[in-house]
Amino acid sequence: MERQPDDQAAIPEASAVPDAAVSVGDLEALARERLEERTWNYVAGGAADEISLGWNDAAWRELRLAPRVLVDVSRIDTSVTLLRRDLPHPILVAPTAAHSQYHPEREPATLRGAAAAEALAVMSTLGSTPVAELGIAAGGPWWFQLYVQSDRDFTAALVESAVSAGAEALVLTVDTPLLGARDRDRRTGGHTVDGMQPPALAGAPPSVVVPPDPRPHQRAYNPHLDPSLTWETLEWLVDLSPIPVLPKGVSRPDDARRCVDSGAGGLIVSNHGARNLDTVVPTAQALPGVAHAVDGAIPVIVDGGIRRGTDVAKALILGADAVLVGRPAVWGLTVAGADGVQWVIETLWTELAMAMGLLGAATIDDLSADLIWRD
Ligand SMILES: Cc1cc2nc3c(=O)[nH]c(=O)nc-3n(C[C@H](O)[C@H](O)[C@H](O)COP(=O)(O)O)c2cc1C
Numbered sequence: 030m031e032r033q034p035d036d037q038a039a040i041p042e043a044s045a046v047p048d049a050a051v052s053v054g055d056l057e058a059l060a061r062e063r064l065e066e067r068t069w070n071y072v073a074g075g076a077a078d079e080i081s082l083g084w085n086d087a088a089w090r091e092l093r094l095a096p097r098v099l100v101d102v103s104r105i106d107t108s109v110t111l112l113r114r115d116l117p118h119p120i121l122v123a124p125t126a127a128h129s130q131y132h133p134e135r136e137p138a139t140l141r142g143a144a145a146a147e148a149l150a151v152m153s154t155l156g157s158t159p160v161a162e163l164g165i166a167a168g169g170p171w172w173f174q175l176y177v178q179s180d181r182d183f184t185a186a187l188v189e190s191a192v193s194a195g196a197e198a199l200v201l202t203v204d205t206p207l208l209g210a211r212d213r214d215r216r217t218g219g220h221t222v223d224g225m226q227p228p229a230l231a232g233a234p235p236s237v238v239v240p241p242d243p244r245p246h247q248r249a250y251n252p253h254l255d256p257s258l259t260w261e262t263l264e265w266l267v268d269l270s271p272i273p274v275l276p277k278g279v280s281r282p283d284d285a286r287r288c289v290d291s292g293a294g295g296l297i298v299s300n301h302g303a304r305n306l307d308t309v310v311p312t313a314q315a316l317p318g319v320a321h322a323v324d325g326a327i328p329v330i331v332d333g334g335i336r337r338g339t340d341v342a343k344a345l346i347l348g349a350d351a352v353l354v355g356r357p358a359v360w361g362l363t364v365a366g367a368d369g370v371q372w373v374i375e376t377l378w379t380e381l382a383m384a385m386g387l388l389g390a391a392t393i394d395d396l397s398a399d400l401i402w403r404d
Contacts, residue, residue: 347401
């Protein structure tokens with residue numbers, strides 16, 4: 030997020046997704062070719078030794094499917110209803126910071142691509158686009174990801190601007206009271222204090238961490254994060270907000286239950302793409318316990334390492350109502366702007382429908398727990 034619109038000149042003009050690209054992983058390789066090395070590392074990297082980064086991906090892949098045969102799958106319906114919104118599929122765009130790094134059209138391109146693929150998009154507080162402009166650009170439903178600021182009046186005004194811009198829910202990031210160990214960024218020279226000016230936070234009084242962490246990335250991010258966030262803050266936000274609030278970054282069943290009790294409209298099982306606390310549990314392993322604790326009271330969404338339609342199917346089998354994709358949307362935006370985002374979501378959507386057909390699940394409700402092999 031350190032590179033704001035000034036850097037746009039450095040970005041080569043985006044082209045179409047090449048015909049040779051088949052899977053989301055193919056776009057990762059293409060995005061890598063287009064991005065400056067340090068920006069690539071910022072996107073790809075995880076915290077510290079990147080143990081959880083590997084786990085996030087591997088945990089989905091290691092789950093073995095147990096398909097049901099001789100089921101009529103001549104009509105496959107991937108549609109879901111999320112917070113009273115009917116969506117044709119359960120694949121959402123995760124909030125990621127500063128899209129000016131990837132494409133000159135920034136978040137508006139992401140929103141257009143998501144809308145073209147009929148995907149709900151979540152926009153970050155740390156985006157490169159003013160909140161009012163998000164509302165104008167959005168061609169479909171979108172949610173706003175909130176980093177609560179230590180100045181609560183500022184936070185309330187930010188919520189109000191997101192609501193007036195048309196955000197249909199607030200995604201409250203709860204896994205980042207402080208920035209994690211961005212060792213890869215430090216090694217590759219990316220993302221220090223320069224240019225750290227997300228428009229949504231213009232004029233926000235910085236928060237104070239005691240003792241201050243002198244490392245450059247912590248100095249850049251920590252003033253925009255509130256380390257004093259608690260359950261009371263969640264309840265305050267739920268009271269204040271006219272739209273549902275979904276804590277993002279939950280791993281534990283007891284925390285999930287507390288989200289329900291605090292009035293959350295839903296929750297997101299996430300470890301921030303393994304960018305904060307290394308060796309944290311991968312989301313595929315955290316999901317079943319959370320889904321069990323929530324027991325259908327509110328929607329459960331999951332992200333982290335979703336790269337294939339089979340990963341989406343597994344998430345739904347394990348109790349999620351929808352998934353978010355972070356890095357894949359960034360790869361799409363980098364490679365071909367709005368068209369690239371649309372391509373990523375549509376590819377996952379097509380793969381999901383195919384996986385459902387091959388699993389003997391004609392509807393999302395048919396994705397039952399027995400479709401995962403147990404020894
Ligand atoms: C480059 C990048 C920037 C991100 N910025 C934010 C952010 O501003 N706010 C937030 O809540 N999560 C942020 N995340 C986390 C994503 O919302 C999401 O949890 C994560 O990317 C999901 O994992 P995946 O990338 O493996 O799909 C970011 C992730 C990446 C990769």
